[in-house]
Amino acid sequence: MQGNLAVVTLEHFADDGGIPNNVLPVVIYKGALSAPSAEAMEALFDGNGWPSAWRWSVYDFHHYHSRTHECLGVAQGSARLQLGGEGGRVFAVEAGDVVVLPAGTGHKKLSASGDFLVVGAYPPGCSADLLRGEHGERPGADERIAQVPLPQTDPVGGQAGPVLAKWG
Structure with missing residues (x-):
C-alpha cells in the first residue's frame, strides 16, 4: 500500500436470487493511492500480481462475473456504485480507492463525475464473463463461481493484506 494510508472495510452481500454474490467479503480500500492515476493503478496491480486489463468505467446496469474475481481501481473522478444487486448498498468511491469483488458479486x-476512470484487473490467467442475474444463468454460474480459485496475492497489499487474510 502506498504510504499505508488506506482504510479497509469488508462488506458482505447475501444471494439476492438473481445476483449470487459470494460468501467472501468485498474488500474496499479507501485511499489506496495518495497520488492516483491510471498509470499508478496499473503499476500497483501489476506489481502485486493482478495484471491490469482495461481502463474504462463501470457498467450502469447490475452485473457480475462468474469466472473471476475483479479489482476496480479508481484512477480519477468519483462515483456512486451499488454493490450486491438490487437489494445491495451504495458506496461512494473516489480517485485512489480500490474495490476488490469476489466472483459473483x-x-x-x-x-x-465526468472524468470517472477505472482500471480493472484480474488474477493471472483470468478474464471476465458478463452476467446480469437473468433467468437461466444459474445454477451454471454458481458452479463456476465455486470453482474460481482464491488469488495468490492481494492486488493492493501483495503478499499481505485483507484479500489473503479474509478470503483464505
Whole structure:
C-alpha cells in the first residue's frame, strides 16, 4: 500500500436470487493511492500480481462475473456504485480507492463525475464473463463461481493484506 494510508472495510452481500454474490467479503480500500492515476493503478496491480486489463468505467446496469474475481481501481473522478444487486448498498468511491469483488458479486454504476476512470484487473490467467442475474444463468454460474480459485496475492497489499487474510 502506498504510504499505508488506506482504510479497509469488508462488506458482505447475501444471494439476492438473481445476483449470487459470494460468501467472501468485498474488500474496499479507501485511499489506496495518495497520488492516483491510471498509470499508478496499473503499476500497483501489476506489481502485486493482478495484471491490469482495461481502463474504462463501470457498467450502469447490475452485473457480475462468474469466472473471476475483479479489482476496480479508481484512477480519477468519483462515483456512486451499488454493490450486491438490487437489494445491495451504495458506496461512494473516489480517485485512489480500490474495490476488490469476489466472483459473483453484483455491481453497478449509479452516477459518476465526468472524468470517472477505472482500471480493472484480474488474477493471472483470468478474464471476465458478463452476467446480469437473468433467468437461466444459474445454477451454471454458481458452479463456476465455486470453482474460481482464491488469488495468490492481494492486488493492493501483495503478499499481505485483507484479500489473503479474509478470503483464505
